[in-house]
Amino acid sequence: MTKNLNKIALVTGASRGLGKDSVIQLAKKGFDIILTYQTKKEFADEVVKEIKTIGQKAFALPLDISTTAGFDQFVTEVKDVLDTAFSSAKLDALVNNAGVGISESFETTTEEILDAMTNIHFKGPYFLTQKLLPLLNDGSSIVNTSSGLARYSFAGYSAYGAMKAAVDSLSKYQALELGSRKIRVNSVAPGAIETDFGGGAVRDISDLNNHLASETALSRVGLADDIGSVIAFLCSEDSKWINAQRIEVSGGFRI
DSSP states (O other): OOOOTTEEEEESSOSSHHHHHHHHHHHHTTEEEEEEESSOHHHHHHHHHHHHHHTOOEEEEEOOTTOGGGHHHHHHHHHHHHHHHHSOSOEEEEEEOOOOOOOBOTTTOOHHHHHHHHIIIIIHHHHHHHHHGGGEEEEEEEEEEOOGGGTSOOTTBHHHHHHHHHHHHHHHHHHHHHGGGTOEEEEEEEOSBSSSGGGGHHHHOHHHHHHHHHTBTTSSOBOHHHHHHHHHHHHSGGGTTOOSOEEEESSSBTO
8 A cells, every 4th residue: 555655635525424434534535634523523532532543634624515705704714724733835636525415306407506505515615616716725635525426317316416526527627737736636426324424224125225235246235444535545645646536436336
């Protein structure tokens, strides 16, 4: 395993689920971590402790990705943490992971629901990344979290899936425009994963779990560590020639 010594990754929404596993995998690759949480500070603090047991530095900051109003203050806080906790001025990786799942039919989706999905999954990461650009080293890696639902369709996910398709498109534009700084941008699209995302349906409803597994080439649904290791890989020098790619991590779902 290649270690990326003295590098720092910022991962949003990393107090649990895929974000948590991503920061653990990044720490195992030698990254120090700044992670964000929205409300579960106690969960974030536990993740920080776990990262420190691996031997890496970690710090948790609150962030509400659904509104840009706090982004300037957040960037200021990141600068302060880089200086005081990491003795550094710049980041080496940014993972836009924070998000929520929602299931609502197209017929009943309201403007409020669509606005929320847009703000959380597209507008938020769009402008947060823009504001963090001055803090990213040249040669950094950006990973945007997409979804398998941008390729295949399930009833009830029109708003969520459409926003994730937008993330895939945005990632290519970012890769093109940030290429002059040698910044790589890729999106990772998880399939069905056993976490508490979306109310934990994939994990807790056995009929749904079995149905999804039956349509997957590897005959099971995913686990958090199926995704975190891929995100860590894309942040590392191991993937230095991978750019502008959408990488679906679904075990071969509906192929």
